[in-house]
Amino acid sequence: MAFTHYAVLIDNLDTDVLFFQTFGTKWIVLNSLKASSELLDQRGSNYADRPRFVMFEEMGWSPTLTWLRWGPKCHLHRKVLQPPFAKSKVKQYQAHQRREALILAKGVVDNPEDWMNCVRRFSVAVVLKITYGLDVDSHTSPWIKLGEDSAEAVGKSGAPASSLMDRFPATRYLPSWLPFMERLRFAHTWRPAIQKITELPFQAALELPASVPSFVRSRMRARTAESPFTLSDIKGAAATILIAGNDTTSSTLNLLVLYLLQNPGAQRRAQAEVDSVTAGGTRLPDFADLQRLPYLNLILNETYRICPLSPLGIPHASIKDDVYQGRFIPAGTIVYPNVWAMNRDEKVYRKPELFWPERFESRDKGGWGEPLPVGNFGFGRRICIGRNLAENSLLIALAILLATTEIGWPIGEDGEEERFEAEFCFRGQAIVLPFRASFISRSEKLRDLLEQEIGGCQ
Numbered sequence: 001m002a003f004t005h006y007a008v009l010i011d012n013l014d015t016d017v018l019f020f021q022t023f024g025t026k027w028i029v030l031n032s033l034k035a036s037s038e039l040l041d042q043r044g045s046n047y048a049d050r051p052r053f054v055m056f057e058e059m060g061w062s063p064t065l066t067w068l069r070w071g072p073k074c075h076l077h078r079k080v081l082q083p084p085f086a087k088s089k090v091k092q093y094q095a096h097q098r099r100e101a102l103i104l105a106k107g108v109v110d111n112p113e114d115w116m117n118c119v120r121r122f123s124v125a126v127v128l129k130i131t132y133g134l135d136v137d138s139h140t141s142p143w144i145k146l147g148e149d150s151a152e153a154v155g156k157s158g159a160p161a162s163s164l165m166d167r168f169p170a171t172r173y174l175p176s177w178l179p180f181m182e183r184l185r186f187a188h189t190w191r192p193a194i195q196k197i198t199e200l201p202f203q204a205a206l207e208l209p210a211s212v213p214s215f216v217r218s219r220m221r222a223r224t225a226e227s228p229f230t231l232s233d234i235k236g237a238a239a240t241i242l243i244a245g246n247d248t249t250s251s252t253l254n255l256l257v258l259y260l261l262q263n264p265g266a267q268r269r270a271q272a273e274v275d276s277v278t279a280g281g282t283r284l285p286d287f288a289d290l291q292r293l294p295y296l297n298l299i300l301n302e303t304y305r306i307c308p309l310s311p312l313g314i315p316h317a318s319i320k321d322d323v324y325q326g327r328f329i330p331a332g333t334i335v336y337p338n339v340w341a342m343n344r345d346e347k348v349y350r351k352p353e354l355f356w357p358e359r360f361e362s363r364d365k366g367g368w369g370e371p372l373p374v375g376n377f378g379f380g381r382r383i384c385i386g387r388n389l390a391e392n393s394l395l396i397a398l399a400i401l402l403a404t405t406e407i408g409w410p411i412g413e414d415g416e417e418e419r420f421e422a423e424f425c426f427r428g429q430a431i432v433l434p435f436r437a438s439f440i441s442r443s444e445k446l447r448d449l450l451e452q453e454i455g456g457c458q
């Protein structure tokens with residue numbers, strides 16, 4: 001895999017906890033699941049803080065849970081943001097997720113060259129409706145571009161808390177044209193876009209009839225003059241869902257497409273499984289079918305394992321002094337869970353470079369009985385609040401794509417497959433760079449079913 005970044009380098013140091021210090025800042029990288037669970041889960045109350053993200057302050061984010069230090073504001077944001085995404089609550093979004101997944105499947109078959117935009121549309125549409133009550137009504141909707149901008153602003157801003165200004169906040173006042181102030185230039189370039197991401201959908205949500213349900217509408221209703229959750233908090237929390245929710249979903253779907261086209265055996269097995277629950281492809285999959293699609297779940301987990309979106313997680317920080325494995329950890333130490341190393345730990349995963357969903361199946365079924373990866377959504381008190389929603393989006397999209405299309409290598413003008421080596425970029429998140437793929441409808445009947453269910457949607 002053409003993919004190098006420092007999580008890989010740290011992966012080779014053969015220690016499960018790496019301690020180091022730079023210019024007075026203490027850092028820990030947790031290379032094993034055991035160490036991550038012991039510190040971030042079991043001693044979670046002491047590792048729930050975040051370092052200060054000066055670069056994101058420079059970018060002009062409104063209060064954003066992901067970057068908030070542990071304290072009253074953070075507690076308030078988690079209290080407001082967690083309930084709508086609890087396992088029991090995300091059921092209410094399923095009809096919307098399924099409809100968007102059908103639009104995605106039709107989009108990739110009609111316009112295979114534009115398939116990554118269809119994936120972006122799906123991911124933005126799911127969270128835009130839930131958050132603001134807004135619809136993405138075409139492939140050229142400006143909301144898709146907004147989602148893309150938010151992905152660019154976060155995904156390419158570098159590993160969180162690692163810039164010069166994060167370590168030396170006073171350097172934010174240096175001229176941004178200085179050669180070593182590239183991250184400050186990046187922050188200033190994206191400032192107007194961040195402003196748009198926060199304001200435009202928020203204003204559009206307020207213009208909708210009051211009867212249209214959304215996160216913004218419910219928070220605006222609950223707001224009083226004394227309410228500690230201010231207007232700026234509502235805007236920030238809403239933007240958090242849009243930003244944290246859209247790129248993570250589309251990046252994972254891009255990876256799923258990549259691994260399915262590279263692994264036709266896995267694709268065929270998954271399709272057979274889907275066909276077995278849809279009476280041989282005579283109807284399209286629904287949420288009720290997902291529990292009977294265990295192999296799809298393994299494909300998703302193998303995708304999480306082999307390419308975690310945040311290879312070094314989002315850093316936590318310690319609140320009080322602590323001691324671990326005989327080492328002193330002062331308050332304020334920055335802690336990175338190295339999910340990349342955990343998911344490729346050869347003591348846990350045989351042939352970790354191999355994409356093989358069967359590895360999680362028990363030995364009597366021919367698998368290796370290996371554990372599902374657990375760190376991709378983070379740890380302890382800062383664990384991702386959107387994981388239930390994300391899994392529902394990914395599984396229904398995967399089920400509907402597999403039910404309706406054959407995913408393959410792109411076909412050249414000579415009619416031959418054009419195989420390629422995927423390229424990845426790591427500047428904050430692990431992102432697979434754009435690639436071509438073919439999506440061929442599995443039958444006319446399935447195409448008609450798609451058309452019938454989504455009607456005249458563009």
Ligand code: HEM
Binds near residue numbers: 078240244
């Ligand atoms: C495949 C999809 C996703 C992945 C892999 C993912 C991964 C993560 C990770 C690694 C963290 C950091 C956890 C930690 O610090 O320990 C996180 C935090 C967060 N995620 Fe997700 N996420 C996904 C989808 C979503 C969605 C759909 C939403 C919104 C609905 C969301 C909202 C958040 C928020 C608000 C936080 C910050 C939590 C905090 O700092 O307290 N995520 N996510």
